[in-house]
Amino acid sequence: MSAIMRKIDGSSYGGATLTRQEIIDHEHDVKDAVSKYLNFTSYSLFFPRSTDPDAEPPEPEYRGEDRELLLPLVQGGRMLAYFVVRDVTVQAPSVAPKYLAGIANAALEIIALRKHCVTDRLTGLFNREHFLSVLTRAVDRVKGCLVPGAGGLAACENTDTEMPTFSGNLGVLFLDLDRFQTVNDRYGYPFGDRIVAEVGRCLAEVCPGFAAASRYGNDKFAVLLPDANRRACFQLAEVIRESVEKLHFDDPVSGDRVRVSLSIGYASYPQALDGRQYGLDASEQGRIVLRKARRAAAVAKDMGRNRVFGYRDILEKGGRVLETLPLDRMAVSLGTTVGARVGQRFLIRSTISGRPADAALTADERISGRYPSMYKAEAVIVDAQEDIAFAEVLHLADAAWPVEPGDRLVLVTEQQSIFDTAGGTETRDEESGLLEFRAFMGRFEEYRGEGAFGLCIVKILSEPPESVASYRAHMESMTRHAATVARDVLGTEAVGGNYGLGGLIFLVPDVSDEALRTACAEIATRCESKLAVDVCAAGAVHPCLDFQPGETLANVRDALDHALLLPAPRVAVFDSVTLNLTGDRMWADGDVYGALDRYRMALELESGNSTARNSLAICYAHLGKLEEAREEFSTVLEREPDDVMALYNLGRVLHRMGRLEEARVAYDRCLAQEPEHIFSLVRLGNLSEREGNLDEAERLYLKASTLRGGETLAYRPLARTAWKRGDLEQAREYLHLALNANHNDAHAMYMLALLYMEGGEDPQIAEVLARQSAALRPERGDYLGVLVRALRAQGKDAEADQVAGRIPEA
CATH class of the missing domain: 3.30.450 (Beta-Lactamase)
Structure with missing residues (x-):
């Protein structure tokens, strides 16, 4: 003892x-x-x-x-x-x-x-190991709501103050001090440690309380921002960058004043993931998101340092020419990991575009300006690999102004091209009979206005054995064999072309959706049975809805992404499900209106697509169009009366509309199908509590609290029922449990602060809790109000007046 x-x-x-x-x-x-x-x-x-x-x-x-x-x-x-x-x-x-x-x-x-x-001892931030564990838990937490349909939480819950909820997103920022090794070499490592420690202090100061900031290693930092979309990541990154830029350090030996800057990259989960990455465990998914944020930080450095760059922006404006090759080809810094795909077009911009330009008129007078954006050429990707891609020049602005290493790439659509879109000279592979991709695109340009057609992409997924001497030669051999199979299935009228290494693309005249789907399935089956090659086959047909002929290439790429998510045989033709998946991606990226448009298109193609209708209804609920949402959920239930997702979401919409008895019926029906549906239990508890039936409310909340994930939802309502009974100590217990389950539960902090104030206990503790809750939810006037009370109880009237001035008007 x-x-x-x-x-x-x-x-x-x-x-x-x-x-x-x-x-x-x-x-x-x-x-x-x-x-x-x-x-x-x-x-x-x-x-x-x-x-x-x-x-x-x-x-x-x-x-x-x-x-x-x-x-x-x-x-x-x-x-x-x-x-x-x-x-x-x-x-x-x-x-x-x-x-x-x-x-x-x-x-x-x-x-x-x-x-x-x-904790990292130098900075006081989290260390690398703990950050990775927190990131893993955060990813695992949102894996269940990657798309709007998952429990309906992504839309229907986020306006509700009674239940802690999550948007199904998180952001990761990766921060790297610029030219910091030079500082260490010149001023010594102790001086460098002093800078790192101050940057860490700055991070702790400017990051919100719910963020997890860490020193990832040496002069690198990482920040996890829960429940954040890309815009929130960019805003925090800019605040951090500007705050660090203002720091300065005086070297006592040389008298130099040293300033530092950060290059910051960010990536969002799940938007940064693609294809098979969704099947990985939470730990691996978290590391992938972190790696992509780190890649964005590297691009920020490449673009000039002291700037913020998003991973999703790399494809659009972060690429550059690495090397020029014979036959108008070039290697570029974009690979499949950042979304580069065969067929994407880029404008090639001169490195002097946008740079300052100045000249001297006389010894005393100078003029200055900036160079305009000057584009040298347009290129198309013909081979996309993991980290780099190869492109061919489609159009050159001036033969005397060649493309050079370092030139920047800007992703464009066909409609944005500033060059003539005519195709190039046809070049055909002698053995396979396939056109080079640039020549294929020329044929596509000529044909696409003539009527109905389809595009088919076949991608080889099998990897060569390790004993193979030449990876490229083996892949080209498999491609030629697969091309023979595809030609046998599609017929002699189909025009074939290369689609990068291990890929084929075919233009099929006058083909229907069903015929193209059957052909894709036959190609995949024959490649497996005859060649022992695993392939992914996808197609898209024009006309389709209101899509223009040129958009068919983008549609078949979306179908390819769809097919990659499927088990073997991986076959998909652009359809209602594909549109639903693209809508889900837009939703996860915060583009609610874009997602809504895609879900509508999905229902135009297939009115019985219940997943798309559920997702459309959730979009309506998110936008406050509750009657439209109710109608869509009801339509789903007319077809599928036992759809748990639609039942719960309908109940939630009715709840928000004030139609409480109808909401109760919907929740009860949901529990009849799934007795451990946590959210329905909590919602029914809300209704019982509202009616004053605290015993029934407590029973429902307690049942929810015993289920996996229920502790984050049920402990705070349990605290509220205990408070209404007058049992303040039990309320305190439940609030502590709520905060143990979710350290960022602002309303639990607010309630705990009220307990300390109303119990006549230490107002200092109430102040700490109220400050934290107000920092998490600064728009809540009631949170600021209890902070004002706590400050006045300690005689801090001047500070209380300042806080009171920030309370928004009702």
Whole structure:
């Protein structure tokens, strides 16, 4: 027991000093440790108004008349707070309090040790290992709502203050100090460490409380931003970049003033993933997103440093020419990992485009400006590999102005091209009879206005064995064999071309959807049975809805992405399901109107596509069009009365419309199909609570809390029912459990702050909680209001007036 009672030497944990917020966050852990040895019904924290760091910590004190025990929480010999236990009888008041204080401080020691294990000592941020574990948990948390249909949460829940919800997104920022090795070499590593530590402090200051900032290694940092889309990632990255740019450091030896800057890349989950990556586990998916954010940071450096670049922007404006090759070809810095695909067109921009231009008129007068955007050529990708691609020049602006390494690429659509779109000279492979891709595109340009046609892409997925001497030669051989199979199936009228390494593309005149689907399936089957080659076959037919002929190439690429998600045989023709998948991607990217348009198109092609109709209804609900959403969900249920997703979403819409009895029927029907449907349990609990039936509400909430994932949804409503019963200690317990389940539950923090205020306890703790809740949800006037009360209770009237001025008008 003497080991427990000793004073804690914080230096053994690297000086991992706990903050007031951390003590509040772990108050429940201290309570659990003490309650193993002492029975009590009430407890709270209390922060001393001021402490002398050199003074001896106070002794624990039992006040028998008040049945109150004060246990000082001490770390590293420094008094941090009191843990106050009420309604307690201590059998040995002269001895037991010291032992109980030792137990409480042992719990504090464990908390400090945990902090030390996850903290980078130089910056105070999370370390790399903990960041990766947090990222894995965050990815796992949103995997269930990658598309709007998943439980309906993505749209129907995000306006509800009664239930903590998630958008099904997260962002990862990767930060890299610019030219930092030069700073270390010139001024020394201790000076560099000082800069890294200050950048870490800056990150901790500007990142919101719910973000996880880490030192990833040396001069690199990573930030996880939960529940964030690309815009939120960009905004935070810009705030960080500007804040670091303002820092300066004075070298005491040379007298130099040193400034630093950051190149920042960001990527969003799940938008940054594609194809088979969705099937990987959460840990691997998290690392892929981080790697893509790191790639974006590298592009930011390549584009000139001290800037922010998104992973999804690399394809559009982050590519450059790496090397020029014979026959008007070039290697470019875009690969399939950033979305480069055969057939994409790029304008090639001169490196001087947009640069400052100045000249001297006289010795005393100068003029300046900027060079306009000057485009040298248009090129098309003919071979896309993982990290690089090869392109061919389609059109050259001036033969005397050649493409050079370093020239930039700008992705364009056919309609944006500034060059003549006529095709090039036909070049055909002698063995396979396939046109080079550029020549194929010329044939496509000539044909596409003549009537109905289809496009078919066949992509070889089989990898050559390791014993093969030449990867390219083997892939070209498989391509020629696959081309023979495809020609036998599609007929002599089909025009074939190369589609990158291991890919074929065919123009098939006057073909129907069903005939093209059958042909694609036959090609995949024959390649497997005759050649032992695994292929993916996709097609698209024109006319289709309102798509223009030139958009058929984009449609067949979407069908190829669709096919890659399927088990063998991987075959898809552009259809309602493909449109639904593209709508899901737009939804995940925050483009609600684009997604809505795709879901409508999907229903035009197939009115019975229940997934598309559910998703369309969720879009309507997200936009506040509740009656339209109700009609669409009802239509789904007319066809499929037991569709759990539609039942819950219909109930949620009716709930929001105030049609409560109808909502209850929908939730009950949902539970009849799926008895452990957490969200329906919580919603029915809401309705019972609203009617004053607290026993039934508590029963439903407790059942939800025992199910996987239910703790984040049910503990706060349980706290609310306990509060209504007058059981404030039970309410406090549930709120702590809610915060253990979700540390960023702003409403639980707000309720806990109210408990501390209304219970007449320490207003300092209420202030800490209220500040955190207001930081998470600054638009909530009630959160700011309790912060004002906590400040006034401490006599901080000037600061309270400032906060009161920020409360939005009702």
